Amino acid sequence: MTYDTIITDSHVILPNGMIEKNILIDEGKIVGFTTDTPACDHKINGAGLVSIPGPIDTHVHYGVYSPINEAAKTESHAAAIGGITTMMRMLRLGDPFTNSLQAQLDTASKNHYVDYAIHASIFTPQQINEMNYCIEKGITSFKIYMNLGGEVGHVYMDMPPNSSSLVEAQVNVTDELVEQTVKAAAELGCPVLVHAEDYESCGCGIKTAKEKNQDGLSAWSSSRSPEFEAKAIKTISKFGRDYDCVIYFVHIGSERALKQIEEEKKLGTKIFVETCPHYLTLSYEKQSGYLAKVMPPIRTEDDRKAVWNALSNNQIDTIGTDHVANQLKLKLDGENVWSALAGFPGIGTAIPILLNDGINQKKISLEQFVRFTSQNAAQIFGMYPQKGTLEKDSDADITMIDLKKEKTVTSDLFGGFSDYIVYEGRNLTGWPVKTIVRGEIIAENFEVIGKLGHGKLVDRKINLFSK
Template identity: 70%
Template sequence: MLIHASIFTLDQVNEMQFCVENGVTSFKLYMNLGGEVGHVYMDMKPGENVLREECVEVNSEIITKVVQKAASLGCPVLVHAEDYEQCGCGIKKSKEKNLDGLSAWSKSRPSESESDSIKTISKIARDCNCILYFAHIGSRVALQQINEERKNGTKIFTETCPHYLTLSYEKQEGYLAKVMPPIRSDDDVLAVWNAINANQVDTIGTDHVANQLKLKLDGDTVWDALAGFPGIGTSLPLLLSEGVNKNRITLNSW
């Protein structure tokens, strides 16, 4: 079994050695968490039964120390690649303009926030020979940046998810498809399929985040809706119907 631990604080960096000694095989960084968008539910302590929401700041110091420590422990680092400062600023501006919908959600967290994060952490990883695993990649710009970092010598594995292969803000209505990073344009969907066929994507995950429907759609705008949706039960059917049956991939290749 492979188990990863998410690192949000400097205190947790100091516990990475202990984690490995007790079975953890990799670590995850959420570069999207900090500043105005630093809210996260933390693990419950023994005896607790209520989720605790806290504010975290996954800044450059934490990122550097996690990557360096993971490299020394022989562990890869999983990465949620979005720059939290760009996301926070984008969301604020979009709300001020009263923008709404999945297109507004995508524009508030631009694909450049993904590529900039990829560039930043890749340089750190190269310097200490750390392996990176970029989770849930779904934009052309992010894929292009990953290709550049690979050419520069960064050891990278790339993951995408079925929703980046089947959904776009140009076709989806409502807020059910709100996710982080956002679903993008039809052109981005095509770019991900092309990357798979060019062997630039290593794995297809799910980013499974099951929310109750009443909580998912709480409020009247995309800003009120919760991000995330189930993926485990739909990943195989979608890959068969949209991939194999439409001759985009073969059973032998996946």
């Protein structure tokens, strides 16, 4: 027989270590490894490159500042150039899922270059009742924003497809709503993703800082103290223990939060931890301007080092970018840190940053890199072993990286919606040079060559962490 594709001579990272074999691909799946070269329609020369399981970005906001019919195109384009083969969307809808989810799904299904999955945010009791409906639609993880409520309850929801206006809302994610979401998710066998910042404390912190006329990223950080993260972590970890629910903390970036999580794990809560590239690279001590405003804030150099330590020691499970596809005119709409919009793009730079700062500086091994960027996410979110590994019968989602490739970051490198990037001008060594999704080359040498609409909603399993 003739296979579809063979990738020759690359270093292949498998769960048990690196092998030097050719990868055989047929009908979008990995079908075997060889040392010879059987007949194939396509041959990809992998000499000098490392083949890793396609990275999964666990945390992406797109469809908020441009509608999903546009955002899926631009942001999955950026993902493909950045070597990401599956992007997990943080969907925020203000109205019932039964009203507005289907249109989002239909539009998304035609507009992605790479595969995708969805986390649904919960803002109302009615949405809790519709969690089962979400599962029927393939959404098996739920996000709760403990930072939103009271004086800091303003949020932009995702826009309806083909719309051109932003959707502003005011929400109250009370402890009661958090508890009921955890309870329902536990019964359904789904993990709950948590933005852990206590909104009442943050509201007070911001009010005080404004009264004192403080400004800048340091003021932003002190107005939302790591203590407020620890408080929210305590609250939801208790609910997690009470109902036996898997808790996944998104964007953990402070030493205090990491410490609190270790304590809650010891008490018996089943917890997974995500960090973002910006907590590994940026601190308010070294970053000026407002571009790097984000929730939770970037912290001190000591925090940054603590996050690297936690990653090296496997206290962190996944890397999500918290990518926000926004633009400067909205980002810097005003003259102080308080009026700037939180969040910035990062889906394109995640892999090169981890290669440059992590692998090439020997802070993490290639095997760890694979666990943090794909394997753990696939296991936590029910996509393993279809995604997250290069074993036989898995999807042929393969990113080929060149550890010696040097390139300077610019905002237009990725073709996303955003017109800026916090890493502008940073020279990085180690880049993805081929992004393959289910056997098709989607991006090669910083150019997208794949078909729009190739990206599919990933099938997911539930009840993975039984009692």
